[in-house]
Amino acid sequence: MSTVYHIPAMLHETIEGLAIKPDGVYVDVTFGGGGHSRAILQAGAGKLYSFDQDADALQNAIDDDRWTFVHSNFRYLRNWMDYYGIEQIDGLLADLGVSFHHFDCPERGFSFRFSAPLDMRMNQTAKRTAADIVNSYSEEELAKVLYLYGEMKNSRLIAKNICRARAQKRIERTEDLVAASRIPAEMSKELARLFQALRIEVNDEMGALREMLVAARDLLKPGGRIAILTYHSLEDRLVKNFLRSGNLEGTIEKDFYGNNLSPFELIEKGREASPEEVARNPRSRSAKLRVAAKR
Ligand SMILES: C[S@@+](CC[C@H](N)C(=O)[O-])C[C@H]1O[C@@H](n2cnc3c(N)ncnc32)[C@H](O)[C@@H]1O
Numbered sequence: 001m002s003t004v005y006h007i008p009a010m011l012h013e014t015i016e017g018l019a020i021k022p023d024g025v026y027v028d029v030t031f032g033g034g035g036h037s038r039a040i041l042q043a044g045a046g047k048l049y050s051f052d053q054d055a056d057a058l059q060n061a062i063d064d065d066r067w068t069f070v071h072s073n074f075r076y077l078r079n080w081m082d083y084y085g086i087e088q089i090d091g092l093l094a095d096l097g098v099s100f101h102h103f104d105c106p107e108r109g110f111s112f113r114f115s116a117p118l119d120m121r122m123n124q125t126a127k128r129t130a131a132d133i134v135n136s137y138s139e140e141e142l143a144k145v146l147y148l149y150g151e152m153k154n155s156r157l158i159a160k161n162i163c164r165a166r167a168q169k170r171i172e173r174t175e176d177l178v179a180a181s182r183i184p185a186e187m188s189k190e191l192a193r194l195f196q197a198l199r200i201e202v203n204d205e206m207g208a209l210r211e212m213l214v215a216a217r218d219l220l221k222p223g224g225r226i227a228i229l230t231y232h233s234l235e236d237r238l239v240k241n242f243l244r245s246g247n248l249e250g251t252i253e254k255d256f257y258g259n260n261l262s263p264f265e266l267i268e269k270g271r272e273a274s275p276e277e278v279a280r281n282p283r284s285r286s287a288k289l290r291v292a293a294k295r
Pocket of ligand 1: 099
């Protein structure tokens with residue numbers, strides 16, 4: 001098992017995008033290894049609330065009076081800010097998805113490279129595991145998850161294979177799923193897509209992102225910044241349309257003169273990691289940074 005919890009992607013670009021104000025109130029909704037949170041504090045933030053739904057992230061706690069850890073799903077952002085008496089924030093960062101820690105911990109079941117129970121919950125106290133999903137969803141529902149969240153072109157065939165296999169024996173472990181899917185072991189990109197799709201469904205990642213985006217829009221002060229790092233096209237499309245329009249439908253409203261009435265001004269429109277960073281940290285290859293300022 002790796003001892004590195006996580007290497008933050010596009011650290012410099014993200015902190016630059018947040019334009020940290022001394023004494024401003026900031027939220028990092030995806031604490032993980034705390035690399036971004038530490039940099040936000042170093043840049044002079046007055047107060048930082050860091051969310052993570054995974055209790056393991058607390059291993060990386062920061063010893064700083066300005067810092068508060070919130071062990072929760074970020075979909076409850078608004079409730080937590082109310083709880084702490086925070087009406088407005090100066091900036092918010094979301095570095096979406098899972099950390100290296102998740103992939104590198106065999107027993108969490110996120111990786112098809114290790115034999116483990118088919119779990120994939122970021123929040124270990126959540127009820128539903130990946131095994132529950134592959135054994136209970138209908139073939140049609142499974143195909144939809146694989147198509148939407150894994151962008152698997154052969155989603156119907158894979159779903160059919162999984163349903164056939166589970167009729168013989170319940171799918172309990174990562175290797176059971178690999179065998180059931182009938183994706184050859186050398187097709188590691190396809191297997192990664194299959195595991196990604198299930199992970200997104202287990203953790204309701206799209207639902208949580210939608211709720212958090214709306215709360216963030218309403219909490220940001222005029223001039224406040226929102227910086228989001230996405231890692232796959234579906235979440236990136238949602239974030240892109242939300243920041244362009246200010247709503248989840250992506251409907252751009254214009255005034256009489258044709259000016260966009262979005263509450264956001266776009267600052268970074270999908271910046272990617274530099275070749276040097278990708279060489280140093282290959283997992284930053286799929287990162288896209290979007291930054292906007294509240295008008
Ligand atoms: C890519 S890592 C963040 C890494 C972090 N920026 C760093 O510098 O180490 C994403 C983290 O967000 C957490 N996470 C993902 N979705 C979440 C959600 N809906 N609510 C709370 N935490 C979430 C994961 O548990 C993981 O630790």
